Amino acid sequence: MLIDERLEIETPEGTLLTLSLAGPVPRAMAYGIDLVIRLVVFGILAAVVGVFGNVGTGMLLISLFLLEWFYPTLFEAFRHGQTPGKKFMGIAVVHSNGTPLSFNGSLIRNLLRTADAFPLFYFLGFISTLISPRFQRLGDMAANSVVIHVESSASAVKPDDSSATPPDWPLSREDQLALLAFQERHAQFSEPRQQELAQLAYPELSPPLALQRLKGVTRFLVEGAR
Amino acid sequence: MKQAQFEQRYRPVWESLEDQLKQLEALHVSRRKALPLDQFVTDYRQLCHQLALTRERGYSLELQQYLNNLVLRAHRQLYRYNPPLADRIGDFLARGFPQAVRRQWRWHLVSALSFVLSIALVWILVHQQPDMVYTVLDENSLTDIEMMYQPNEDGGSDIDIGRGGDDDVMMFGYYIKNNIGIAFRTFAGGLLLGVGAIIVMLFNGSFFGAIAAHLINVGGDEPFFTFVIAHGAPELTAIVLAGGAGLRLGWAIIAPGPYTRLNALRLAAKDSLPTMYGVFALLLLAAFIEAFWSPRDFEPVVKYSVGAACWGLLYLYLLFGGRHGTGKG
Numbered sequence: 409m410l411i412d413e414r415l416e417i418e419t420p421e422g423t424l425l426t427l428s429l430a431g432p433v434p435r436a437m438a439y440g441i442d443l444v445i446r447l448v449v450f451g452i453l454a455a456v457v458g459v460f461g462n463v464g465t466g467m468l469l470i471s472l473f474l475l476e477w478f479y480p481t482l483f484e485a486f487r488h489g490q491t492p493g494k495k496f497m498g499i500a501v502v503h504s505n506g507t508p509l510s511f512n513g514s515l516i517r518n519l520l521r522t523a524d525a526f527p528l529f530y531f532l533g534f535i536s537t538l539i540s541p542r543f544q545r546l547g548d549m550a551a552n553s554v555v556i557h558v559e560s561s562a563s564a565v566k567p568d569d570s571s572a573t574p575p576d577w578p579l580s581r582e583d584q585l586a587l588l589a590f591q592e593r594h595a596q597f598s599e600p601r602q603q604e605l606a607q608l609a610y611p612e613l614s615p616p617l618a619l620q621r622l623k624g625v626t627r628f629l630v631e632g633a634r
Numbered sequence: 635m636k637q638a639q640f641e642q643r644y645r646p647v648w649e650s651l652e653d654q655l656k657q658l659e660a661l662h663v664s665r666r667k668a669l670p671l672d673q674f675v676t677d678y679r680q681l682c683h684q685l686a687l688t689r690e691r692g693y694s695l696e697l698q699q700y701l702n703n704l705v706l707r708a709h710r711q712l713y714r715y716n717p718p719l720a721d722r723i724g725d726f727l728a729r730g731f732p733q734a735v736r737r738q739w740r741w742h743l744v745s746a747l748s749f750v751l752s753i754a755l756v757w758i759l760v761h762q763q764p765d766m767v768y769t770v771l772d773e774n775s776l777t778d779i780e781m782m783y784q785p786n787e788d789g790g791s792d793i794d795i796g797r798g799g800d801d802d803v804m805m806f807g808y809y810i811k812n813n814i815g816i817a818f819r820t821f822a823g824g825l826l827l828g829v830g831a832i833i834v835m836l837f838n839g840s841f842f843g844a845i846a847a848h849l850i851n852v853g854g855d856e857p858f859f860t861f862v863i864a865h866g867a868p869e870l871t872a873i874v875l876a877g878g879a880g881l882r883l884g885w886a887i888i889a890p891g892p893y894t895r896l897n898a899l900r901l902a903a904k905d906s907l908p909t910m911y912g913v914f915a916l917l918l919l920a921a922f923i924e925a926f927w928s929p930r931d932f933e934p935v936v937k938y939s940v941g942a943a944c945w946g947l948l949y950l951y952l953l954f955g956g957r958h959g960t961g962k963g
Binding site for chain 1: 694702706806808818819822825896
């Protein structure tokens with residue numbers, strides 16, 4: 409079941425933990441959101457410090473420096489690897505062993521941003537994410553970090569009201585997973601398409617019957633015989 | 635056990651773990667001691683076990699996904715490392731920084747040589763052939779520079795005239811934004827096979843050499859050197875160190891030695907990060923001196939003595955700081 413945007417790591421407890429890597433598009437969008445936030449903050453500051461004359465200009469220059477270099481670093485180090493833009497896009501930076509990003513790691517990947525932005529519009533970083541098996545830009549490679557999707561939690565399987573029927577063939581683990589996946593996703597398909605898929609399992613039955621039988625078997629898998 | 639039974643049995647544990655995670659994620663590390671966390675580790679280990687069971691028994695993908703996310707969140711909370719900051723900063727300044735600089739002396743030497751040699755070369759050229767300065771700088775910026783350092787009637791320079799505390803703060807901000815930005819970019823430029831770092835060294839060296847030699851030619855050398863000597867120590871040193879740290883990165887990619895290129899890069903980044911913290915500290919110091927001390931109008935003797943003390947102390951610190959005892963880098 410290894411799809412290439414998944415990274416499997418083993419935790420010290422011996423469990424395989426699956427990280428789903430974020431590609432260039434959500435990352436670029438998160439960057440765009442952050443850029444807008446930074447511009448707005450800068451705009452507000454610029455409007456406010458005008459009152460303070462040259463001292464204000466000095467403060468403005470310092471805040472410009474902080475916004476450029478430390479905005480991503482501080483957010484990533486202290487807000488679970490997420491800048492506001494990343495949070496909005498549901499992605500986060502972690503070390504490639506799944507542990508939270510340290511301040512040093514965050515600093516390395518953000519200091520090296522200039523190299524990724526070379527020569528224009530993050531060209532080198534973009535190429536690097538395409539080549540790297542873990543979608544890492546150069547800064548990520550040096551910091552040993554990856555950007556992952558942090559998904560919202562899912563709900564439990566909701567079996568529908570068909571009656572539970574035991575399967576009439578020796579069920580392998582793959583079959584079981586396929587049936588459960590079908591149960592989870594069948595609402596995405598139209599009724600005829602569901603029936604068509606069900607007929608793959610029961611070619612001898614009529615389409616509506618095949619679907620009903622399949623749902624019954626799935627219910628049996630989830631709940632057992634009642 | 636069927637999936638529904640399994641879920642029914644363990645869902646309370648997962649839900650309590652979710653609640654604990656919410657608490658943990660909301661609190662800063664230092665304030666977590668107050669939380670009752672005895673149950674957290676036990677629950678987490680059970681959860682890992684249940685995730686493995688879920689996979690082995692082929693329960694639904696959605697359940698696997700849910701448990702996987704829960705493990706991921708708990709894992710991120712459990713395995714974090716945040717020792718107290720003040721101790722680390724003290725230890726870093728006392729030992730870590732000079733040790734890191736000496737550990738990478740080869741790269742800093744190369745960086746320093748490219749900087750110093752380009753200064754010397756351009757300096758000699760402009761000194762021999764005053765018009766050569768126009769190949770490095772255009773006329774407008776030269777006029778600006780001449781205006782700034784031209785001695786006026788009372789022997790002082792224009793730098794201090796009409797400049798109050800307000801301007802000092804403004805220039806402080808300007809130096810921070812500009813110089814530290816340059817140093818960080820130099821470091822990142824090193825990643826491009828070292829080329830970026832070397833180019834910054836050569837360019838900055840040429841500019842400095844050209845300006846210095848030109849001002850000697852037109853007689854503005856005293857205001858110039860009394861201005862730059864003190865903050866030059868931390869500022870020029872920091873730029874050279876940033877270049878050296880960048881070269882270290884570039885070299886890790888060109889010649890990774892016994893490691894894969896990826897691992898060599900990681901090691902190099904880890905190795906040169908202390909230098910970059912130090913560069914940051916040095917440039918803060920430089921901006922402070924440059925904004926609040928350098929423009930003050932004192933006797934040249936005073937300015938030169940303070941400048942010499944800056945250079946002397948800085949290099950004593952870098953060469954001999956932390957020779958005894960082990961720093962954590």
